[in-house]
Amino acid sequence: MSSAQDHPKLILTKEGVKNIREQLGNIPLFDASLEEIKKEIDAEIASGIEVPIPKDYSGGYTHDRHKRNFIVLQKAGVLYQILEDEKYAKYVKDMLMEYEMMYKTLPLHPKTRSYARGKLFWQCLNDSNWLVYVSQAYDCIYDYLSKKERKKLENNLFRPFADHISVDSPQFYQRVHNHSTWGNAAVGMIGLVMDDQELIDRALYGIKGVSLDKSAKDDDGGFLNKDGKAGFLANIEEPFSPDGYYNEGPYYQRYAMYPFLIFAEGLHNVKPELKIFEYKEGVLIKSINALLNLSDADGDFFPLNDGQKGMSYYNSALVTAVDISYHFGGNNPGLLSIAEQQGKVLLDDSGLAVALGVKNGKAKPFDKKSINLSDGSDGKQGGVGIIRSDDIELVFKYASQGSSHGHYDKLSYSLYEDGDEVAQDYGLARFVNIEQKGGGNYLKENKTWAKQTIAHNTIIQDETSHFKGTYDIGSQYYPEKYIFDIKNEDLQVASAKEINAYPGTEMHRTMAVIKYEAYIKPIVLDIVRVLSDSTHQYDLPFYYLGQIMKTNFEYEAFNTLKPLSDKNGYQHLYLEAKGISKGENVTLNWLSNNKFYTNTSITSEGDELLFARIGANDPEFNLRKDPGFIIRKKNAQNATFVSVTESHGSYSPVSESAVNAYSAIKTISLLVDTENYTAIKIVNNDNSTLVFVVSNKDNSLNTNHNLSILGKDYKWVGPFAKFN
């Protein structure tokens, strides 16, 4: 064990560095990562040090330069330790001294938009990023510096820096929020390096004696600190469910993971007695598994809540996550295959362990299966159910509000095939770090469109979002899990209920992914029951992607397009065409990514069938002009929406051949729809039939059910069954 005086000790350790040096040249993945970083840093050193006076928002020059600097400092520090070349230490020292010189008289950042302004950056969040990285660099050159130099840096730079983002910015620091996690990690990591117990305690438990106004809100509309909790441990406690689901969803989890894990690694190394990786039954390691499972076949995270599409486990934060999870979480060989895909490892003990594992041929595929991830710190606030069946991935979201980055999308779902979106979750309305688009920040359409219920594949009552689109209300409630059963791979079922989104109205959605010989690929059966104490209009949108090939119903197409309505997200939808159901099955057959899909829905006579297009009231061209199909039931008290989505064929523009261009389904019908049971019958083109029954009130696994339908007795045990 290192003593408190030994350096490095935070992420690198004296023993670890010794091991690494011994293995160098003999561990391909590590050697390649080292070589890449060496090349990058040598080029930076050659181009000289720049520490500009802070001025810009993200995307601007000073922002990008300081961001680049902290990354470069961390890497240069590591290179010094591994390669023992003093030029790296000198570079780190020289740059830190420039920061010291500037920081000691630096005022608040001139840009005023943040609820918690930083000094180097426009918000404390970015300042915290800086310190998380730079504390690692400082640790690496600690012994290279004289005592006097250290004192200078600590007194004029690091301690005031840590104070600014904590005691001087409690609205940022003293919370349970991903911003605070960065703040806590920053303060804690520099505290560990400086061996400063006060900072370490402030990091772990929050600022002593400070509590915030519990009703105050941040820039994103989230409560600053409703429960009064703070500090790193509270930040682990609160947002992670026991399954490791992070309440804001995978996109922000990816962002938040780095400070969680890197500080945890530091704590593990310097304060092993805290057993940080065992905290809350090992939730940090579990969260990495959850996060990896929240990605599609290409490794892209499902864009739940405010998630930007395209973020994936190739992000560098996931290199950290995968390596730490492997090293500190039981050497799961599946993680090695992801590390191989990532093509790089951390330059520390965990990265060494991964590189050695890969080198020794221990990698196995990371096999993503169906999984239910409970939400809420107690795991009882709904969740996200992912059903995987061959290449089909169904993401059923019945999670809680998801903090300030949550969307009003109770019981919504999205559907993927082999990494491509079939029914999309729109994600956020933002172009992160693209300055042309509102400085790279959230666009106003994020609130007016992306967060609204109509932007999701779920029920909207009376054209009003769930919880009236109000965060205060939404964050009090969550749906209730009803079924998540994946035992039978031919019939995997997820079901949940939501009774608070619209007071007086209960929504119950049951989704089944079914494999059956009549179908080429697994089909997705969707049943939404809405029961209300009064009459309403119910809309169920379906955001397919691609181009319509054919419908089986008549509709009127409009040559003049108008928005569907003027608020709650509807103002962003053009109505392209409209049909009226004659009470029969309605089919939508479309082509996307050269695959043929069909959605077949049961409708009632008079249901409106609306073809919508996103992009109305979008003067800055901030939205994607994607299509949607909405089934609208007017003046209904109770309503049941049933549809089946099939992926059934393909097209090759090279051979110009269309294979299985049509649905395999002849009809679907509602056999029973009572308080107790809903039964759906599917008749296929090959004349095979399939009856799916779900018990609407009893989800016990042991109940014996006996239901007579059209003179035929159906008997089963448990909440649902399928009969052929």
Place this chain on the structure above:
Amino acid sequence: MSSAQDHPKLILTKEGVKNIREQLGNIPLFDASLEEIKKEIDAEIASGIEVPIPKDYSGGYTHDRHKRNFIVLQKAGVLYQILEDEKYAKYVKDMLMEYEMMYKTLPLHPKTRSYARGKLFWQCLNDSNWLVYVSQAYDCIYDYLSKKERKKLENNLFRPFADHISVDSPQFYQRVHNHSTWGNAAVGMIGLVMDDQELIDRALYGIKGVSLDKSAKDDDGGFLNKDGKAGFLANIEEPFSPDGYYNEGPYYQRYAMYPFLIFAEGLHNVKPELKIFEYKEGVLIKSINALLNLSDADGDFFPLNDGQKGMSYYNSALVTAVDISYHFGGNNPGLLSIAEQQGKVLLDDSGLAVALGVKNGKAKPFDKKSINLSDGSDGKQGGVGIIRSDDIELVFKYASQGSSHGHYDKLSYSLYEDGDEVAQDYGLARFVNIEQKGGGNYLKENKTWAKQTIAHNTIIQDETSHFKGTYDIGSQYYPEKYIFDIKNEDLQVASAKEINAYPGTEMHRTMAVIKYEAYIKPIVLDIVRVLSDSTHQYDLPFYYLGQIMKTNFEYEAFNTLKPLSDKNGYQHLYLEAKGISKGENVTLNWLSNNKFYTNTSITSEGDELLFARIGANDPEFNLRKDPGFIIRKKNAQNATFVSVTESHGSYSPVSESAVNAYSAIKTISLLVDTENYTAIKIVNNDNSTLVFVVSNKDNSLNTNHNLSILGKDYKWVGPFAKFN
């Protein structure tokens, strides 16, 4: 040399088969192709023979089955020859006998939509496809059959079949058209197998003594036979330019190539004295080189005229083309690398040669360079100029009408980067072989939208298409090449004039692809000069793809969308927003495929800046909802449009970093624009400048020019120059 009695002799030859058999197991690419085909055919044999009574249009069962049958027959015949396994011969024989049984009493196909109905298929074209393939199968089992069996097949099937598609269908056969090429090849190939000189002559020279009404038109609006020419040789003579450009463009060339080449191979084998591969200075081999050059970095053909996107040199017709071109065209090692990408070869002498070449490591990259392909049988009817510079590909189309599949798009262009479209050519409005979409045939939007001028990146006068959108007029004219100069890779220039599209108006477009240190990638300078004898409205659309990031001008966005107009394609464009120029540079900055682009245009005060969206008046959802940006000059007699398109940056959704998100150009201006000269000045953000001058009336390479601009003398030789 085989005697006329030896079989096989058509595509396979006795000697060739002997060689192949000797090499088997030792030629990976060939062995793999053979194995794949064997697997495919064995499965077909196992599933039994089906020869249904013809009934359906393309996409329907009987159509697809007969299409499958001819492919299977051809392959089974080849397998019999190579593997000497009688089961293949028996299978071919049995199926042919079923065809014989059916055909001898078969009436015209019941579907009536074609101008020339077939018997097995709804159109003679498909019947001809059948015979082109089946004649090869017949050749392979010729010696396996008894004389009596051969007589039966020839008298009841092959000869009446050949007669139906020729003497009984002169409107199909007796033309210069890709349809006729199939017909000629079909008749000729069965003639070669049967050693029937009458059929061979009919194939080569057309039906003796038959001439068609020269003013009659076919289904697509093309003249049936304006010049009275017919037969295979005329079909080589007419549509190919001396450079090998096929007048309908690469999509139809790909389709047409197979009968050209496979019949040529048969003629080469059976009638070597015809020297078919040397015909018209070896144009068939040249045409393959032209076709390969008409593809982007991914091998996808540029969708000129009625071209479906995604068609590429992975199409099986191109396997034929590449192999034949290699074997009969001088063993170009670049073709071997394409064969490697294709991953398969023909199972004949040419395929063997390719497989051996690849095996012996002779493959080299097929290096696509800038190339001008003249159009017209004499090479004097305009052309297509392709300028390649690093990853940028500019396709400048100044070709003639392109037969019945041509578009009214004189002087239009499309732009590609590394295989992705930057400024698109819309292509056709059709989903080939997707039955849901109009039976897989041309959709009405092909005429109302895709063919119209407004669907292309070129000038539209008074909202009317070139040549009034009239084929009779358009097919009389072609633009005149003015410059195609690619000697200096930093300044490649293409320029052409069009004086007939709008009588009284001359259009002159000059495009330059420029590499310069101020730019990260080559930029595309576009100058369009319009001179007229009266005032008009001129529109210049720019069909970028992707999402707008930023503009530098004010505009009004509309919440109600209406079509731009009611005809000539404008009825399919919604007007999304509109700005009015203040006479300054107008910039459009957008993101596509995670790359940043900027288009900067010189405008005049009052120019209208229209944001359009394709998809109005599209009740069947047949069109893609892609964007366009139109600069409109009203009440102008002469007008000069100048713009620069830059690809300058990139975005990574994984690292969330935007690199070089902005244009490198500060301003562009028109220094001179006279009868004799147009000079453009570009000032860059790094304050470097660039002046491009083009002589508008003298394209001689030797003329000395001397032009004084703002007191500075510019001297150069030849039609254009660049000054820094």
